[in-house]
Amino acid sequence: MTGNPRVxxxxxxxxxxxxxxxxxxxxxxxxxxxxxxxxxLGIRPAWLVLAVVAGALIFLYLVFIQFLGVPIPHGALY
Amino acid sequence: MIESILDGFLVALQPWNIVFAFIGALLGVILGGMPGIxxxxxxxxxxxxxFDMSTVGALIFLGGVYCGxxxxxxxSGILINVPGxxxxxxxxxxxxxxxxxxxxxxxxxxxxxxxxxxGQIGVIVLLFxxxxxxxxxxEIRSAEFFWIVVFAMTTVxxxxxxSALKGLMSGMIGLAVATxxxxxxxxxxxxxxxxxxxxxxxxxxxxxxxxxxxxxxxVLCEGQGMNTQLKVPKLGSMWPGxxxxxxxxxxxxxxxxxxxxxxxxxxxxxxxxxxxxxSEARRRSREPEQYGKGSMEAVIASEVANNAVVxxxxxxxxxxxxxxxxxxxxxxxxxxIHxxxxxxRLFEDQGDILYPFMVSLLLANLxxxxxxxxxxxxxxxxxxxxxxxxxxxxxxxxxxxxxxYRNMVFDIYIMLALGLxxxxxxxxxxxxxxxxxxxxxxxxxxxxxxxxxxxxxAQDISVIQYFFSRWITIALMALTVATIVLSIVREVxxxxxxxxxxxxxx
Numbered sequence: 001m002t003g004n005p006r007v008x009x010x011x012x013x014x015x016x017x018x019x020x021x022x023x024x025x026x027x028x029x030x031x032x033x034x035x036x037x038x039x040x041l042g043i044r045p046a047w048l049v050l051a052v053v054a055g056a057l058i059f060l061y062l063v064f065i066q067f068l069g070v071p072i073p074h075g076a077l078y
Numbered sequence: 079m080i081e082s083i084l085d086g087f088l089v090a091l092q093p094w095n096i097v098f099a100f101i102g103a104l105l106g107v108i109l110g111g112m113p114g115i116x117x118x119x120x121x122x123x124x125x126x127x128x129f130d131m132s133t134v135g136a137l138i139f140l141g142g143v144y145c146g147x148x149x150x151x152x153x154s155g156i157l158i159n160v161p162g163x164x165x166x167x168x169x170x171x172x173x174x175x176x177x178x179x180x181x182x183x184x185x186x187x188x189x190x191x192x193x194x195x196x197g198q199i200g201v202i203v204l205l206f207x208x209x210x211x212x213x214x215x216x217e218i219r220s221a222e223f224f225w226i227v228v229f230a231m232t233t234v235x236x237x238x239x240x241s242a243l244k245g246l247m248s249g250m251i252g253l254a255v256a257t258x259x260x261x262x263x264x265x266x267x268x269x270x271x272x273x274x275x276x277x278x279x280x281x282x283x284x285x286x287x288x289x290x291x292x293x294x295x296x297v298l299c300e301g302q303g304m305n306t307q308l309k310v311p312k313l314g315s316m317w318p319g320x321x322x323x324x325x326x327x328x329x330x331x332x333x334x335x336x337x338x339x340x341x342x343x344x345x346x347x348x349x350x351x352x353x354x355x356x357s358e359a360r361r362r363s364r365e366p367e368q369y370g371k372g373s374m375e376a377v378i379a380s381e382v383a384n385n386a387v388v389x390x391x392x393x394x395x396x397x398x399x400x401x402x403x404x405x406x407x408x409x410x411x412x413x414x415i416h417x418x419x420x421x422x423r424l425f426e427d428q429g430d431i432l433y434p435f436m437v438s439l440l441l442a443n444l445x446x447x448x449x450x451x452x453x454x455x456x457x458x459x460x461x462x463x464x465x466x467x468x469x470x471x472x473x474x475x476x477x478x479x480x481x482x483y484r485n486m487v488f489d490i491y492i493m494l495a496l497g498l499x500x501x502x503x504x505x506x507x508x509x510x511x512x513x514x515x516x517x518x519x520x521x522x523x524x525x526x527x528x529x530x531x532x533x534x535x536a537q538d539i540s541v542i543q544y545f546f547s548r549w550i551t552i553a554l555m556a557l558t559v560a561t562i563v564l565s566i567v568r569e570v571x572x573x574x575x576x577x578x579x580x581x582x583x584x
Contacts, residue, residue, distance in 0.1 A: 018494045052515065
């Protein structure tokens with residue numbers, strides 16, 4: 001592959017995300033994934049990462065669940 | 079035809095459809111403005127939003143995204159020298175130069191005016207030319223349609239990339255992916271490995287999201303996640319003045335025509351149109367020495383051309399169901415979800431949907447211009463969103479998009495796998511547009527070829543004889559061969575010159 005460790009670790013995070021989603025549910029997994037990946041890609045400080053994750057989850061919930069009613073993978077933890 | 083256009087206005091001006099066009103244009107400008115999100119990716123990510131909309135509403139919304147994103151790409155190019163979409167590379171050359179000279183506001187305003195004029199002329203040509211092409215297209219039979227698909231895939235593969243060989247190989251990979259699932263005529267299962275999720279083949283939207291979103295997420299992960307050095311430069315006044323723009327009315331006109339024509343050709347997208355528009359304007363310019371040094375004329379020439387492509391590129395897509403580039407392929411993916419089957423009859427059967435859609439593009443162009451002139455000071459901030467935030471967000475949206483089409487977890491796995499394939503191919507300089515074209519057009523080509531087989535056997539002749547018994551198919555075969563020969567000649571010539579031509583995908 002490219003040998004770029006950033007890409008390899010990112011690919012690992014994407015894979016983990018995709019395989020955990022159907023087990024744990026979309027919102028829990030997405031929150032954990034976003035926090036991990038955003039922090040890994042070098043976004044600082046920590047409160048910014050958390051604010052982005054919280055904002056993203058609320059946004060996704062409002063747009064896709066409340067407004068559009070798009071189905072989303074459910075798991076053990078919602 | 080005029081009545082159809084007027085009817086189209088009636089539907090397009092219904093309150094909800096106006097809202098869809100507006101939101102589409104707004105989201106298009108914002109997404110297109112973010113570095114790393116192209117018009118193709120923007121549409122791929124927003125298709126799931128349209129699942130519950132009416133067919134007309136969904137098309138109007140996605141059309142707005144297309145118009146807005148092609149314009150929006152110019153914002154980050156002009157302000158920070160990072161093109162938001164490949165189509166914005168040409169206008170960046172002079173636009174960023176203008177910003178460095180403190181004329182950033184004027185550069186942005188010029189780009190808006192140019193995009194608006196180019197976009198509208200392209201759509202007007204679309205409105206009047208598409209019905210004529212559609213009438214001719216009605217005469218198309220299976221044999222011709224099969225060869226049109228082959229021709230389109232050949233041009234997209236050969237023109238749209240540095241290497242014709244790599245482009246054609248990408249197309250073949252797409253066709254191979256399209257064979258997964260049930261045979262369109264006999265129902266035989268192929269390459270499904272007993273997995274029920276694969277019986278209907280790999281859904282276009284899953285392929286689209288995987289190839290374009292996931293590969294882009296990985297590309298964005300390569301670099302620095304956060305750049306604290308960047309800031310939006312001072313803009314100053316945006317309106318460059320009517321008299322100033324009027325000086326270049328010839329450029330406006332020529333670039334519109336060029337851009338629309340380039341849009342018609344399969345394989346050449348907005349990025350190529352912008353460069354052709356710019357170099358043609360330079361050739362005719364009274365001040366060619368200014369090009370590259372902050373020439374307003376150069377910004378106009380490239381921005382007019384890339385927005386005129388929108389209308390032109392929709393002509394083959396709407397009349398034949400054949401997308402000529404990645405963006406229209408993404409749009410067609412959105413169409414398929416709403417049950418519109420691409421093909422020569424699309425225009426005939428679905429005119430009540432297509433006319434409102436085409437007319438709404440005029441509105442979408444107006445909306446992005448209004449949005450740009452009134453809100454650009456705020457929207458321009460999106461160019462500062464760091465890639466470390468964009469990439470994971472794109473991933474989360476991609477998961478929703480892949481899953482929600484059929485409510486199948488398996489589709490998320492397919493998406494990730496295709497994304498990895500797409501990333502590796504991009505690293506090896508293979509273009510992605512031919513793959514998605516193969517996935518969309520493969521089943522159509524196969525179905526028509528099958529029909530040709532039965533027609534030929536009914537006449538007791540071989541398929542080859544059947545193809546050569548019709549002059550349109552002979553012409554299409556000749557064109558296909560000519561495209562390949564010409565692209566090889568071009569490549570050999572470039573290698574002799576020792577310089578590589580750059581042609582980014584999109």
